Amino acid sequence: MNRCGLLTTSKEPVPLKGIEVELEVKDHVATVVSTLHYENKEDKAIEAVFVFPLPGDAAVCHFSAKVGQTEIVAEVKEKQEAREEYDDALSSGQQAFLLEESDQSPDIFSLSVGSLPPGESASVRLEYVTELALQADDALRFCLPAVLNPRYQPQGSEGGAVQLTSVPASQVPYSLSFSARVSSPRQVSRVESNCSLEPLQYLNVEQSQAAVKLAAGHKFDRDVELLIYYKDAHQPAAVVEAGQASAEPGTLMGDAVVMLSVYPEFPQAVMSSLASSGEFVFLLDRSGSMACALNKNQQRETRISSARDTLLLLLKSLPMGCYFNIYSFGSSFEHIFPKSVEYSEKTMEEALKKVKEMQADLGGTEILQPLKHIYSQPCIPNHPRQVFVFTDGEVGNTKEVMSLVKKNSNSHRCFSFGIGEGASTALINGLAKEGGGHAQFIAGADRMQAKVMQSLQFALQPVVEDISVKWDLPKGVSVSVLSPPLTAIFQGQRSLIYAQLTGQSPEAADGCVSVKYRLAGHPYHNQLHFPLQPTKETGLTIHRLCARTLIRCLEAQETERSREQDETVKTQVVDLSVQSGVSSSFTAFIAVHKASKEAIQGPLLRRNVPVPSNCNLGAVMAMGVPCRSFGAPRRCMAYDNSADDVDAEQPEDLVRGSMGMKKGTQQQAAKSRGGVFHSLKKKFQGRGKERDVQRMRNSADTLPSASPPPVDPFLQLVSLQKASGSWELNPALAAALGKTSEEVEKMRPASANKNVWATILALVWLHGFKWDAEVEWKLLVRKAVSWLLAQKEAPVTDCVVAGNTLLGCDVQKHILGL
Template identity: 25%
Template structure:
């Protein structure tokens, strides 16, 4: 036997013996993992077993409206925290100021921390938090997000009352309220403001009240932090594309009754006489006063509705009062902040519109995922059917549907012929809603195969936008848009307005919202006018400040193209009071120019806040254009702290100085559930046997197993030696 052979045999013998050791070690680690999980779950259950038994009741004992969770005892239920919301909105000109009062009631016998994920308008500037304790009001302060969270956690652990407002998305926020005593009521007041929308002579205001469950793409990621705290209280685990999935997927209440009642009142101080005030989805009572003030309240019994669909209010001025321009100014800290609205003239009568109609290549994309089930898919099919009927000879088109996969009607765009249109109508009428919401594949397909053509290329996207990977999709649109224009149509009772509006912004198109089958035709006709007529481009604005070098700052910096009936809306910070402003643009190669005097006639409130909100939005948009987040974050934090605004990087926190919970008492964290939006089917979204709450015990088990597996691999790699190593 030579030396090499002997060495090889010895090495093989060692490897065989070590492999058996590895097997024994792996079995030991798995057993240890199961033991850790068992002991953790057992101790956690034991810690609350006594409290739970005190709060468990049987269904025949319920004498009033209560939120109940079914216990492991089968026929018994546990009392939970409940929420009521009172909303007061005051509209002055183009600014709406909203006070949102959330009342948390602890019906259980345990100390609770309530965590409530709630929607707000996508352009909301949240700037105030107050926590009411008895007769006292604790004012919230703005802090960098990490610092605010540390302050809140410290107060929570010390048994103090505390509240924390965090932004998950520009239209999605979380309110955490710590140390709610058994039987206690805690009131949290949140205030925000926004600009109202003006389009085709109509003002509109939306107050979102429901969250369509978001589709979370990608494989689950389990980190050390999640094993300790699970990072969030939602039903989804974090993934690589959506790192905060557990924070944006609140549990969905599954039951016959509705929860989360809402009272809502709106006061409109328009400054002119109103012709119509309407709400498409809720019955309202309207009272006009002699001072051009209009009061709107819900007409339902007790003026209460349940948070299951968005509230929308529209109002129109009398014909003689239709504004062509509006200016609002606020002086703050020695600087002037302006909100400017200018409505370019249409200059298109009926004959001009026919002459101006443009040849189009249109790609229609329709969402057929599970969240579109029920009334949403009916609205989408009808809207798309109307759109197909508006195509003209000489146009080209295709239809793409998507859920978990993407499907094209034709392999490439086709000419508009009777045969092709009939085939498209049959395809659309056969579509059903089921599966996931893989928007990325549909976007890529709709923006692919662009070629030089005299036709204007338009992508019309019909969806509820219920996805969690918005940032990834915005970046894709910026990269792949090319010469296309993207128009989004929000379908259903609670679409993701942040995704819909931003996708349209990055796509140089517009966003249309359709909340009911009855308004499909009117809303689509408005969109058709935009699609079929020339757009105003090359918009620019010049201030005297710009020439004097005194530092005018306008947001947005790059003005968007305007479609028929749309106004130019911008905010500016200047130092000069009385100066000339010139706005210019082009439509059908015809120049348009308008000038007006920027002069402070009064001191409107909230304009500085809207300027800061617009600047933060513009800074965040630069991340999707490829800039590093670490370079954008300091600028956002600086603006948000100066103007007291909640942002992705700043939060509002309120803490009472007096401890109320004895440290010996256990504090349970409870994620408050939300209603499934009206018209949606739970089984189509979550599956027949879905669980709406986070499977925390399962996540813990998976996390522990993955950590132990990583330890095993590390030890194995450390033990293995390459032949020849010393």
């Protein structure tokens, strides 16, 4: 074949030429419109299949295609029905477009563009709505996923994998244009990104509306992250949205709905005395992909090295008297202690020694088994369990993991951290949501330590109990809450509640909602009044997010249902999905261009559109990590990506059977094969995990070694702190401070104890040179101050003055908390 146009590294033509993305942010929610441009430059008709990520909590609400001047709007139908209609259209010579969600993870979609004739172009328009997550610095975070790393499919787990064609992130063969428009009742302070932006343009005098674009020349080689800062972001608010005029009153789409943003404020007296109890279990991913660089611009810092540094900070910041343990996992899992142990100098040092030796050398990503082991351990009385999960989120059994966490949600809180580009938003957000904790994503130039330490502060906050939400509405108006009950509230963090409002309210009427809870044994009450008059120009964004919330709640109950209930719930989900136009795991979008009925000459060639992968997957696979694919391609053989598992007889081109196949035969074959995400039989079930791990360990020695990164004086100083919070006066401390032992000893006040002097020096250095990293050292400094205050007759003032002189700082005693 005469190949032309864009090519992958395997010289396959790429029919996807470019992607245009328009983002519209309204306060805390976003509408995203992506237009994908396809062109067939080959001499035969093709089927283009694009497997790509979306935010895990997104609600896909529109799908259409434009061929020439004709626009075809897709319908939402039951998934198997949509697949059969797609097959029927292609067998009849019609063009068809199919969009479906993965059965295993709601953040992966497959788009099939079928029967694109030679020389023809098509544009596909995809629209979704999503909530924006609140960050530690009050920014609202939007992420446009670009990177889709292969998800590891654990052996024996349900569901198969989908064939994923990937290329290194720098070699993505299609372009991206991206623009954003932001509006809010509050002033838009600024917008930041991990990518180069054109200057922010304000669209009104109040600066409550703004527009921004990616700078020219951007390559779609990384996730695009926007951080949006509003003035006074921490204000509770309620948005009421009118129902759809054409929908029947009493239905979700026909009634008004409300989205409530709750920001409880805890009393300062409670916040100043964080808990000193608890069981802290850290679960660290040591799969082969954790050897990838955390930041593409700093290749020497890997995901695993950053995780080790973070564990150092965590261990130094734990309060005396708590309990802890550290698990790590890959194809198998390990734990440092047989069971959680009391935090002391001895146990801390033993754990740190093991942490320093941890490498990304455990093979695949089997997160389910270590979680089961953690939950099987008895809880320690009066020490609430807090589980911290660190992973790059590349697993294929997301729903199984979510189900397990949900079953054990009453015994723990789960804090999750997605590391690197391509981390599964469905997994990371799901762990925190089902476990009543908080999720963080670490990518680009982010420091993992800052985000993790913020979550540790959340974990140390008292557990909020007896949460209730009560509504006070005018006569004739009733409310149906669609969100699951609130199970966790943290200081300064937003909770969103969706509800359906039925009935008619008088003009200018107000509603009231009250959030009550118990904190540290005391009752608290937050109240918000809001107008019931619908907000103008919101479209149906809130309705679609309501529908998405309700659909996810129904889907999440799958493992709790009997077989007889399955069909009933499935019918509910399908009906709600069709009514609202929002995707689900049981439905798909199908569009058929019925005007195109020209017979296809010869077989229809399949072209898998590659997605960017942030890892050096070749190196990871060489290390023995079984990089599974994502599910079988539609109507064709699937095979494992591992080098020794490829079927040598597999043809280079995956070819659809000729259009001469009888329609009934093709339908029957399609049913037996299922969709893009249909489960595969385990072809290589007998291959042992031990072989994979051993291959990885053997070949790891042959990988080129990088020069070690320079020693961070901050982490060097932290590593020297004792579990009690104090520092010892020794040459290592002097070196971390950039001084000699003689200089440090010479300036020590005569009456000062060596450890008191050393501890105050460390505090002065942190406040003087690392003030911008306060969130990272805040808790360990609190321990140090408590230790100092317990030292009777310590010459604190003299030590602070001498410390400032020695280090060249001007840190006042009261700033240190002394």
